[in-house]
Amino acid sequence: MNFYMAPMEGITNHIYRQAYLHHFGQIDRYFMPFISSLGLNYKEIRDIAPENNQGMDIVPQILTNHADIFLGLTEMFKDLGYREVNLNIGCPSGTVTAKGRGSGFLRFLPELEAFLDEIFEKSVLPVSVKTRIGYEAEEEWPAILELLTRYPMTELIIHPRLRKDLYKGPVRPHLYEMAERRMAAPTEEQSAEFEDLRDKEEMAYGEARQKISPLCYNGDVYTVEDYQTVCNRFPNTDRVMLGRGLIANPGLAGELKGEAPMTRGQLEGFLDELFGGYRGIIPEDKNILYRLLEVWTYLARSFPEGDKLLKKIRKSKSLAEYRSVVAAAVSEWEMI
Numbered sequence: 256m257n258f259y260m261a262p263m264e265g266i267t268n269h270i271y272r273q274a275y276l277h278h279f280g281q282i283d284r285y286f287m288p289f290i291s292s293l294g295l296n297y298k299e300i301r302d303i304a305p306e307n308n309q310g311m312d313i314v315p316q317i318l319t320n321h322a323d324i325f326l327g328l329t330e331m332f333k334d335l336g337y338r339e340v341n342l343n344i345g346c347p348s349g350t351v352t353a354k355g356r357g358s359g360f361l362r363f364l365p366e367l368e369a370f371l372d373e374i375f376e377k378s379v380l381p382v383s384v385k386t387r388i389g390y391e392a393e394e395e396w397p398a399i400l401e402l403l404t405r406y407p408m409t410e411l412i413i414h415p416r417l418r419k420d421l422y423k424g425p426v427r428p429h430l431y432e433m434a435e436r437r438m439a440a441p442t443e444e445q446s447a448e449f450e451d452l453r454d455k456e457e458m459a460y461g462e463a464r465q466k467i468s469p470l471c472y473n474g475d476v477y478t479v480e481d482y483q484t485v486c487n488r489f490p491n492t493d494r495v496m497l498g499r500g501l502i503a504n505p506g507l508a509g510e511l512k513g514e515a516p517m518t519r520g521q522l523e524g525f526l527d528e529l530f531g532g533y534r535g536i537i538p539e540d541k542n543i544l545y546r547l548l549e550v551w552t553y554l555a556r557s558f559p560e561g562d563k564l565l566k567k568i569r570k571s572k573s574l575a576e577y578r579s580v581v582a583a584a585v586s587e588w589e590m591i
C-alpha cells in the first residue's frame with residue numbers, strides 16, 4: 256500500500272511537509288494545496304519552490320476551470336522540475352464552487368469534458384485528478400465516472416462524498432466501489448514497469464499508467480481499524496490518501512504500515528520544527544499562532560481532554576504562552 260499526504264490549504268504547506276518528513280517521513284507521496292491562478296502570491300511561490308520541497312515525491316495541485324490557466328501552470332511546474340500535476344475537482348468551498356471550480360465543476364459536465372479534452376491533449380506533464388462523487392446527488396456519479404475514465408490520467412483520487420456533504424456525515428463507500436469495479440489496480444510486475452518507465456520517459460509513463468488507471472481512496476481514515484475497513488472493502492486499491500487523520504496523529508501512516516506509534520520525542524521534535532519554521536517566515540506573532548492553531552484543531556484530538564487543550568492554545572496571547580501550554584501538554588501526553 257502507498258500512503259499519500261492530502262493537500263490541506265492552510266495546513267500542509269512546505270513548513271509542515273518538511274517538519275513531517277524530518278520527524279515521521281512515513282508518507283510515500285505528498286500533494287500540495289491548490290494553486291488557482293497564474294499570478295502567484297508570495298506564499299504560493301515559497302510553497303512550490305523546489306528548494307522547499309527536497310527529499311519527497313511531491314505533486315503540485317491546480318484548481319481552475321480554464322484550460323489556459325491549467326496549461327500555463329503546468330508549464331511552470333515542469334520548468335521547476337515537477338513530474339506530474341494534480342487537478343482538483345473536489346473542493347467544496349462556496350467561493351470556489353460558485354465560480355464553477357472544484358466540485359462546482361462537476362455540475363457542468365459538457366464544460367468539464369471540453370476542459371479535460373484540452374488539458375489531456377496539451378499538458379506537458381502527466382495529470383492525475385482528485386474528485387468528489389458529485390455535487391448534490393449520488394445519481395450524478397455514474398456519468399462523472401464514465402467521463403473521467405476516458406482520459407489518460409496517472410491516477411484518480413476519490414473522496415466519496417458529495418459537495419453538499421462538505422466534510423461531514425458518513426462517506427459513501429458504495430460509490431467508490433463502483434469506480435473500483437471499473438478500474439483494477441496494477442500487478443506488482445506492472446508497477447515495477449511503471450517505475451522503470453517513469454525514470455526514462457514521463458509521457459510514456461502517463462500512457463502506460465492509464466491502462467490501469469489506479470484509484471486512490473481518500474476519506475475519514477483516522478485509525479488502523481478505519482484503514483482495515485478500507486482494505487477489506489476495496490481490495491483492488493493500492494493507495495490511500497490521509498488528511499485530517501494524519502494531522503491529528505502524524506504517526507498514523509507509520510501505524511498503518513505496521514510500525515510503532517509515534518513517540519513523545521518525535522512529537523516534540525516535529526512541533527519544535529513547525530514552530531521554528533513558522534517563526535522563520537512569518538513576522539507577526541499572532542499570525543504564527545494562527546497557523547499553529549490550524550494544525551492543533553486536529554492534533555489536539557490525539558490528547559486526552561483535547562478540547563480543553565485546544566481552548567488553551569486558542570487563548571494563548573504570546574508565543575511564550577503557546578510554548579508553555581504545548582510543553583506541558585506534550586510532557587503529559589500518552590498515546591490515546
Ligand SMILES: Cc1cc2nc3c(=O)[nH]c(=O)nc-3n(C[C@H](O)[C@H](O)[C@H](O)COP(=O)(O)O)c2cc1C
Nearest residue numbers: 261262263264288289343414474475476497498499
Ligand atoms: C482545512 C482543509 C483544507 C483542504 N485543502 C485542500 C486542498 O487544497 N486541495 C484538495 O484537493 N483538498 C483539500 N482538502 C480536502 C482534503 O485533501 C481531503 O480530501 C479531505 O480532508 C478528506 O480526507 P480526510 O477525511 O482524510 O481528511 C482540504 C480539507 C481541509 C479540511
